[in-house]
Each structure stands twice: as structure tokens, then as C-alpha cells.
Amino acid sequence: xxxxxxxxxxxxxxxxxxxxxxxxxxxxxxxxxxxxxxxxxxxxxxxxxxxxxxxxxxxxxxxxxxxxxxxxxxxxxxxxxxxxxxxxxxxxxxxxxxxxxxxxxxxxxxxxxxxxxxxxxxxxxxxxxxxxxxxxxxxxxxxxxxxxxxxxxxxxxxxxxxxxxxxxxxxxxxxxxxxxxxxxxxxxxxxxxxxxxxxxxxxxxxxxxxxxxxxxxxxxxxxxxxxxxxxxxxxxxxxxxxxxxxxxxxxxxxxxx
Amino acid sequence: xxxxxxxxxxxxxxxxxxxxxxxxxxxxxxxxxxxxxxxxxxxxxxxxxxxxxxxxxxxxxxxxxxxxxxxxxxxxxxxxxxxxxxxxxxxxxxxxxxxxxxxxxxxxxxxxxxxxxxxxxxxxxxxxxxxxxxxxxxxxx
Numbered sequence: 001x002x003x004x005x006x007x008x009x010x011x012x013x014x015x016x017x018x019x020x021x022x023x024x025x026x027x028x029x030x031x032x033x034x035x036x037x038x039x040x041x042x043x044x045x046x047x048x049x050x051x052x053x054x055x056x057x058x059x060x061x062x063x064x065x066x067x068x069x070x071x072x073x074x075x076x077x078x079x080x081x082x083x084x085x086x087x088x089x090x091x092x093x094x095x096x097x098x099x100x101x102x103x104x105x106x107x108x109x110x111x112x113x114x115x116x117x118x119x120x121x122x123x124x125x126x127x128x129x130x131x132x133x134x135x136x137x138x139x140x141x142x143x144x145x146x147x148x149x150x151x152x153x154x155x156x157x158x159x160x161x162x163x164x165x166x167x168x169x170x171x172x173x174x175x176x177x178x179x180x181x182x183x184x185x186x187x188x189x190x191x192x193x194x195x196x197x198x199x200x201x202x203x204x205x206x207x208x209x210x211x212x213x214x215x216x217x218x219x220x221x222x223x224x225x226x227x228x229x230x231x232x233x234x235x236x237x238x239x240x241x242x243x244x245x246x247x248x249x250x251x252x253x254x255x256x257x
Numbered sequence: 258x259x260x261x262x263x264x265x266x267x268x269x270x271x272x273x274x275x276x277x278x279x280x281x282x283x284x285x286x287x288x289x290x291x292x293x294x295x296x297x298x299x300x301x302x303x304x305x306x307x308x309x310x311x312x313x314x315x316x317x318x319x320x321x322x323x324x325x326x327x328x329x330x331x332x333x334x335x336x337x338x339x340x341x342x343x344x345x346x347x348x349x350x351x352x353x354x355x356x357x358x359x360x361x362x363x364x365x366x367x368x369x370x371x372x373x374x375x376x377x378x379x380x381x382x383x384x385x386x387x388x389x390x391x392x393x394x395x396x397x398x
Contacts, residue, residue: 004394007387019358027353035347042344 043100050099055090057108061255062088065248066106069121072243073128076193084128094207098127098136108256117244118190118199119206125186126200133185135178183225184232191234194241201229261382261393266312271380273309274316277302278374281320285367296328311396316377319392320370323385327366330359 027033034040057063066086074081083102091107098104104127114120130136183204187197204226244252266274277299284298299321306317334356340346369385376383 001394004387004390007390011387015358015362018361019354022354022357023351025350025354027350028348029350031353033348035349037348038341039344039347 047099047101047103050103050105054087054105057088057090059088059255061251062108062111065244065252066111066124069117069124069243070104070128072193073121073125073189077189079128079132084131096123096127098130100136102131104128104131111256112253114203115206116199117242117249118195118240119203121190121193121195121243122186122200122203125189126182127186128189129182129185130178133178133181135182180225180228183229187229187232187234191237193243194237195243196238196240197232197234198230201226204229261312261315261396264312264315266310266380270310270312271378273306273313275374275378277306277313277317277320278370278377281324282367282370282374285363285370296324299324315392315396316373318396319385319388320373322388322391322395323366323370327363330362334359 028035066088070084070086071081073079074084085101085103087103087105088111089105089107092109093107094109094113096104096106096110104124106124110123111120114123183200187200190200191197204222207222280302281299284294287294299317303317303321306313309317337346337352337355341348341352369383373383373385
């Protein structure tokens with residue numbers, strides 16, 4: 001027994017010595033690796049798949065006003081505009097979503113449904129909050145790996161299936177708690193840019209009255225979410241401003257028809 | 258007490274004993290990403306040979322014992338890798354250091370297993386450091 005113990009200690013010491021020696025090297029620096037390299041590569045892959053299913057709108061009347069709104073929001077909230085990539089997607093589904101690589105997708109049907117710029121800003125603010133709070137990075141990466149495994153197991157790698165799966169990933173991977181967090185942060189973003197934060201609550205209620213089930217299905221009850229926003233306390237910083245002129249707003253709505 | 262070195266194996270015993278090591282080699286190759294497979298394979302082979310002669314039993318136990326630390330180390334590496342792939346944790350120098358250490362150990366284990374298989378086939382005893390001492394304690398004639 002003594003011999004076993006002696007040999008065991010020597011073996012374990014040898015193992016830990018080798019481990020200790022290898023620990024002295026900064027392998028990350030040596031191989032020029034980033035700690036988040038796996039997640040980043042997955043994010044790139046998810047975005048590539050998601051991008052293939054989008055119909056990007058390049059119309060000047062649509063892109064410029066949206067960029068102005070995003071710019072104002074970024075400026076007021078100290079967010080680098082270069083970090084946010086807005087993509088307008090030609091789609092009949094009333095939806096907007098944030099995805100990996102700080103991409104913010106806004107469907108034309110959503111712009112068409114919004115009654116004013118504050119409502120549109122509320123949706124953008126909510127999605128931007130998801131990006132800034134790191135909800136997307138953590139959840140989508142994990143789901144992306146599951147998708148890769150599913151593809152490997154089923155052997156079904158067709159791009160349409162992957163694209164559908166990826167859009168589902170985005171909505172399913174965000175929990176209701178995170179949705180509430182994004183609502184509250186979004187309201188704060190609106191307040192900072194001198195827009196009425198209560199428009200966030202109004203927008204949520206509007207969604208319900210429209211019965212936009214597709215948008216709300218993976219989210220918590222919108223009435224409850226609106227109530228939470230209304231309970232938030234904001235000091236008066238009105239009168240609230242307009243960012244886009246009426247003419248620009250009308251042109252935007254018309255271009256989305 | 259009869260020492261394993263004192264045993265003169267028959268031809269079929271040499272073949273069976275050598276098979277224990279070959280089994281773990283094949284299992285390592287097949288189930289490399291899943292560390293449980295080589296332990297399971299060696300375990301199954303041990304249960305098949307436990308009613309065999311002393312020479313066969315001794316070698317199958319040594320093969321099994323040699324797989325236990327490998328199983329523990331590879332298991333830690335496997336789940337650590339899964340955690341990185343699923344983004345529960347980030348890639349780090351510590352992970353790479355552990356990866357290198359475990360792989361060095363795997364290479365050593367592989368070489369020793371091949372040597373054991375060859376020597377056992379010739380009827381010779383290949384004693385592993387620590388594992389043969391444990392095997393001597395476990396395996397009695």
C-alpha cells in the first residue's frame with residue numbers, strides 16, 4: 001500500500017509539474033486568440049444564415065430617417081453608432097429583432113404599422129437595449145451550437161430551414177425577464193433623447209390591440225409589460241421633441257407601403 | 258505469493274491478454290471525443306476475461322486500471338470543451354495548458370498500450386509505473 005501511495009504521489013506530482021510548466025505560457029497571446037473566439041465565430045455563422053433570409057431595403061426615403069432616429073438615440077445615450085448595424089428588411093411580418101454582431105433588423109411592416117416616430121423609437125430602443133445588455137450574445141451563441149448539432153445529427157443543412165431556425169432562435173432565446181429588462185432600459189433610452197418614455201407602454205398596448213400575435217408570441221403579456229413601464233418614475237423633461245419632420249415621416253411610411 | 262513474472266503463458270493466453278490492450282487502443286481511436294467509451298470497452302473486456310487465467314486477468318486489470326486516470330482527465334477536458342463550445346465559459350490559456358498536458362498524457366498512454374500489447378503477445382510482462390503495483394494488489398492467483 002505504501003508503494004502504491006508513493007508511486008501515486010510521484011505520478012500526480014509529475015502531472016501537475018507538466019501542467020504548471022504549460023501554465024507559464026500565455027497561449028492566448030502566442031496563438032493570437034481571443035477569449036470569445038468560439039462565440040464570435042458562431043455569431044458570424046448565425047448572422048450569415050440570418051442575412052441570407054433578409055430582403056434588404058436600400059431606399060433612401062427609408063434608410064435615412066431610420067438612421068437619423070438611431071443616430072439620435074445613440075448620441076443621447078452615449079452609444080457608438082458604429083457599433084449598431086441597422087438593416088431594414090422587406091417583410092410583411094410586423095417585427096423587429098436584434099441579432100448577433102449588433103445587428104438590428106426592422107421589418108417594413110412594423111414601420112408601416114407605427115403611428116408616430118416615438119412608437120418606432122420605442123421598438124428600436126427595446127431592441128437596442130437587448131444588444132447593449134448582452135442578451136443576444138449569450139443566448140444566441142448557445143442556441144447556435146444546438147442548431148449546429150441538430151444539422152449534424154439530422155444531416156439537413158438546407159439554408160431555408162437554417163434561416164427559419166435562426167429567426168426562431170432569436171426570439172426563443174430571450175427570456176421574459178430579459179424582455180422586461182429591455183423594456184425598462186428602452187424607456188430610459190427614450191427619456192434620454194427627450195421622447196416620451198410612456199410611448200414605450202403605448203406601443204406595447206398598440207401591439208396587443210393590433211393582435212400582432214406573431215410578434216408577441218415569445219414575449220410576456222404586453223399589457224403587464226406596459227403596466228411595468230407606467231410604474232417607472234421619470235422626472236419631467238418635456239416638452240417632447242420631434243426628430244423627423246412630418247414630411248419625412250410621411251415619406252417613410254409611403255416608402256414602406 | 259506467485260508473481261506475474263513467474264507465470265509462463267500459453268499461446269492462447271498471450272493472445273487474449275494482448276487483446277485487452279488492443280481493445281483499449283481501438284476504443285481510444287473510435288471514441289476519442291467521448292472518454293467514457295474507452296473505459297467502458299476496457300471494462301467489458303475485463304468482465305469477459307475475469308474468469309480467465311491469472312496471466313489474462315492480470316493484463317486485463319492493468320489495462321483497465323490504466324484507463325481510469327485517463328477517463329478522469331479526458332472527462333474534465335471533454336466537459337470543459339463543451340462549456341467553451343456552448344459559450345458558458347471563455348477560451349483561456351489555462352484550458353490550452355490543460356489540453357496540452359492531457360494530450361501529452363494520452364500520447365504516453367497510447368505508446369505504453371502499444372508496447373504492452375506487443376510485449377504481452379510475445380509472452381513478456383510490460384509493467385506500467387503505478388498501475389502494475391495496483392494490479393498486483395488487486396489481482397491474486
